[in-house]
Amino acid sequence: MDAAAAMIPEEVEAELALLRRRLARSEAARAEAEALLEVKSRVLAQANEQLKANREHLRIELGQRTRQLLEAQRVAGFGTMIWDAEAFKGEMSPHCQALLGLHGLAAIDGVMSVDGSHPMLDRVVPEERRKVFEFSKRLTIRALELKRSGVAGHKDTSHQVCTTEDCQTCAHMADCDRMLEFRIIGLSDGEPNRMIRALAETSFDEDLGRALVFITVQDITREIEAANEADALRQRDQRRMRELEQLAVELRAAREVAERANAAKTRFLAMMSHDIRTPMNGVIGMLELFDDAGLSESQHEMLQLMRSSGDQLRMLLDDIIDLEQAESGKLTLAAFPLEVGTFLGTSIGFWARAARNKGLTLQLERAAFGYDRPLVEWIVADRYRLRQIIDNLVSNAVKYTKRGGIVVRVGPVAENRFRFEVIDTGIGIPPERRAEIFVDFGQLHTVDVQAGGSGLGLAICRRIVDLMGGTIGVEAGPGGIGSCFWVELPFVEVDGPTAAKQKEEKRLRRFDGGRLRVLVAEDVETNRIVARGMLGKLGCDVDLVTNGEEAVEAVRNGQFDVVLMDMSMPVLDGPEATRRIKAIPGAVSRTPIIALTAYSGRAELAPMMTAGAIGVVKKPIVLEELYRAIRSVCH
Amino acid sequence: MKGVIFSELIRWVEESYSPSVADQMIRQAQLPGNGSYTSVGTYPHVQALAMIGQLVEITGEPVNALAEAYGYWLSARFAELYPQFFVGFDDAITFLKAIDGIHQKEVTKLYPDALTPSVIAEVDGQDLLVSYASHRPFAEVAHGLIRGYIGHFGDDLVILRDETTPGPHAARFILQRK
Numbered sequence: 186m187d188a189a190a191a192m193i194p195e196e197v198e199a200e201l202a203l204l205r206r207r208l209a210r211s212e213a214a215r216a217e218a219e220a221l222l223e224v225k226s227r228v229l230a231q232a233n234e235q236l237k238a239n240r241e242h243l244r245i246e247l248g249q250r251t252r253q254l255l256e257a258q259r260v261a262g263f264g265t266m267i268w269d270a271e272a273f274k275g276e277m278s279p280h281c282q283a284l285l286g287l288h289g290l291a292a293i294d295g296v297m298s299v300d301g302s303h304p305m306l307d308r309v310v311p312e313e314r315r316k317v318f319e320f321s322k323r324l325t326i327r328a329l330e331l332k333r334s335g336v337a338g339h340k341d342t343s344h345q346v347c348t349t350e351d352c353q354t355c356a357h358m359a360d361c362d363r364m365l366e367f368r369i370i371g372l373s374d375g376e377p378n379r380m381i382r383a384l385a386e387t388s389f390d391e392d393l394g395r396a397l398v399f400i401t402v403q404d405i406t407r408e409i410e411a412a413n414e415a416d417a418l419r420q421r422d423q424r425r426m427r428e429l430e431q432l433a434v435e436l437r438a439a440r441e442v443a444e445r446a447n448a449a450k451t452r453f454l455a456m457m458s459h460d461i462r463t464p465m466n467g468v469i470g471m472l473e474l475f476d477d478a479g480l481s482e483s484q485h486e487m488l489q490l491m492r493s494s495g496d497q498l499r500m501l502l503d504d505i506i507d508l509e510q511a512e513s514g515k516l517t518l519a520a521f522p523l524e525v526g527t528f529l530g531t532s533i534g535f536w537a538r539a540a541r542n543k544g545l546t547l548q549l550e551r552a553a554f555g556y557d558r559p560l561v562e563w564i565v566a567d568r569y570r571l572r573q574i575i576d577n578l579v580s581n582a583v584k585y586t587k588r589g590g591i592v593v594r595v596g597p598v599a600e601n602r603f604r605f606e607v608i609d610t611g612i613g614i615p616p617e618r619r620a621e622i623f624v625d626f627g628q629l630h631t632v633d634v635q636a637g638g639s640g641l642g643l644a645i646c647r648r649i650v651d652l653m654g655g656t657i658g659v660e661a662g663p664g665g666i667g668s669c670f671w672v673e674l675p676f677v678e679v680d681g682p683t684a685a686k687q688k689e690e691k692r693l694r695r696f697d698g699g700r701l702r703v704l705v706a707e708d709v710e711t712n713r714i715v716a717r718g719m720l721g722k723l724g725c726d727v728d729l730v731t732n733g734e735e736a737v738e739a740v741r742n743g744q745f746d747v748v749l750m751d752m753s754m755p756v757l758d759g760p761e762a763t764r765r766i767k768a769i770p771g772a773v774s775r776t777p778i779i780a781l782t783a784y785s786g787r788a789e790l791a792p793m794m795t796a797g798a799i800g801v802v803k804k805p806i807v808l809e810e811l812y813r814a815i816r817s818v819c820h
Numbered sequence: 821m822k823g824v825i826f827s828e829l830i831r832w833v834e835e836s837y838s839p840s841v842a843d844q845m846i847r848q849a850q851l852p853g854n855g856s857y858t859s860v861g862t863y864p865h866v867q868a869l870a871m872i873g874q875l876v877e878i879t880g881e882p883v884n885a886l887a888e889a890y891g892y893w894l895s896a897r898f899a900e901l902y903p904q905f906f907v908g909f910d911d912a913i914t915f916l917k918a919i920d921g922i923h924q925k926e927v928t929k930l931y932p933d934a935l936t937p938s939v940i941a942e943v944d945g946q947d948l949l950v951s952y953a954s955h956r957p958f959a960e961v962a963h964g965l966i967r968g969y970i971g972h973f974g975d976d977l978v979i980l981r982d983e984t985t986p987g988p989h990a991a992r993f994i995l996q997r998k
Contacts, residue, residue, distance in 0.1 A: 203839060203843050207839065210855050210857075211856070217853075217861055222860075
């Protein structure tokens with residue numbers, strides 16, 4: 186080595202050393218590069234494995250998503266088709282194949298011709314094949330236009346590509362043009378044609394470089410049927426609505442006619458009442474005044490019959506008016522203190538003579554009705570309406586009883602409720618007909634008519650009792666004989682007057698014991714005579730005038746204790762005369778005025794009451810009512 | 821910094837001067853790996869600075885002139901080593917405009933750890949402004965590379981230096997047609 190080294194020149198030695206260093210650097214670099222390569226290879230292998238795993242994951246994911254999409258299509262009832270406009274090839278989803286009746290035809294291809302055979306067009310009913318063909322052609326051309334333009338279009342209109350996101354105009358135009366509804370032949374033999382709706386969108390897929398038509402297909406047969414059914418229903422409803430509207434018009438017209446008729450009836454009743462009451466006043470009043478003394482028995486009976494008939498006639502007239510008021514909701518109640526015992530005694534006693542004439546007994550009894558406290562003495566009540574109920578029930582009992590008698594029982598049933606019963610031994614009422622007798626004109630049979638019933642009395646009683654918040658009913662009498670009419674009413678107890686009440690006597694006196702001086706203003710002579718006679722019977726001095734003007738003058742010049750003022754009179758009527766009297770200076774203006782009227786409705790009475798009258802006596806004048814009216818204003 | 825810059829630097833010195841100058845430069849620089857570099861490796865850029873510093877010592881030439889000359893030489897080597905980067909470009913301006921958007925991305929794909937400099941090219945009227953910025957002081961190398969690319973495409977352009985942005989870390993070059 187030393188000999189050899191001695192032979193190598195220094196320059197060469199240096200060159201060799203340089204080369205050795207370069208070689209060492211190269212080898213070191215190579216070793217480093219190989220090590221790096223090894224690392225990179227491992228990284229690459231791992232990346233490759235990861236890539237494979239990712240691809241497998243994506244494949245599974247894609248499979249799941251595809252199945253979900255197909256399932257969604259099946260559930261939603263639509264299928265999809267993608268058509269390559271250049272290649273004339275398409276792919277159909279399974280449900281699309283099922284909807285179109287093209288099972289197993291996942292891929293379709295070939296140029297569509299309206300005249301030639303094509304699996305797709307063959308499924309369309311012949312008369313609509315051209316329409317489907319034109320639709321397909323139009324979409325194909327548009328997709329190709331999109332590709333030519335080189336712009337990836339989301340939608341297209343007829344003439345240009347629109348790339349604006351959510352372009353409303355474009356969407357509208359596209360919607361109008363990209364939908365087609367057509368019929369296909371039934372899916373099986375004998376099945377009717379099906380209606381299909383196709384919705385298409387053309388696009389240029391930039392990544393694939395393909396002009397595509399994406400189509401969704403839906404069977405809308407049921408939808409169309411439902412729409413037709415809904416349309417038929419709507420038309421039927423509209424027809425019914427028109428019929429109902431027509432019916433409403435007719436009902437309105439009928440109601441107006443009925444209302445006019447009712448108003449006419451009310452006016453007629455008011456007039457009739459007035460016109461009947463005036464002559465009736467003469468008849469009944471004269472009968473009241475007729476002196477029974479000196480008459481033979483048969484004459485006496487005839488007179489009683491005439492009086493009874495008069496009473497019936499008056500009650501019938503009152504019933505008709507009351508019923509009319511009840512129907513129109515005008516029936517109202519007054520509220521005044523009332524002594525129960527005296528009131529009932531007087532009311533029942535009124536019918537004593539009629540009962541006696543038929544050979545019947547009539548008794549008033551106190552009863553407990555399961556409540557052991559005695560009935561209170563003074564209550565607040567509408568005396569007139571309460572009397573009306575009692576009169577109706579007792580008069581019926583007298584009317585329908587031939588033998589035996591009538592018992593009226595009265596007593597409390599609770600702390601603020603009392604009951605009275607009218608028990609007779611008459612013909613009775615079959616249980617099945619007991620409800621209807623309280624209905625208007627609810628007479629039972631011809632016996633009722635023969636007995637003189639109008640069929641209105643009990644109906645009015647029921648309405649009054651309803652208004653008072655009570656109940657009324659009927660059951661068989663004790664032992665199943667006759668009837669027991671009962672009424673239960675609530676009441677409000679009040680304190681009675683401190684002074685002991687004098688026994689009633691039908692003689693009117695001034696407070697100083699002198700005779701009452703009464704002015705009667707009445708234009709009808711008969712009524713004047715009746716009034717004078719009755720007032721005379723009550724022990725009064727009577728002055729008569731024939732119109733309102735004379736009445737005003739008489740009051741101005743005379744000293745009267747009370748004025749009976751007819752409402753309708755010539756020269757000056759009752760209300761105006763009353764106003765003038767009330768306007769006279771001095772004490773005479775305080776002279777109590779009682780309206781004398783053949784009208785019975787509250788509305789008709791209103792002018793007199795407004796003018797200053799404080800009481801009412803209705804015609805035909807009943808002595809009892811006249812007595813009470815005068816006594817109530819003078820005592 | 822990518823190893824190709826180091827391995828090509830040694831190759832340039834060997835070709836431009838001599839293998840012994842390159843060997844001397846390496847030995848005097850006292851590099852950790854004794855100057856063994858592989859182009860796919862990554863090394864601290866201070867080692868390149870150390871080698872250039874020794875080359876200045878050995879040759880007595882200014883550092884900027886050496887760096888610029890290396891950049892110019894390197895542009896031709898890039899064309900040889902990475903021809904795919906030059907496909908589709910017909911002129912230097914288009915090529916330079918694509919460096920930031922396309923080339924740097926490709927480099928990052930291959931070497932995720934590479935810290936590439938920012939090279940922004942903007943058209944200003946008839947001119948092209950190229951802004952270089954890096955945490956490494958290689959503005960002169962960039963100058964040489966740009967000059968090399970102009971030569972590669974055979975464009976008739978001159979490079980002016982914007983002197984308001986001096987320094988080895990940043991520079992603005994104005995490319996004008998002659």
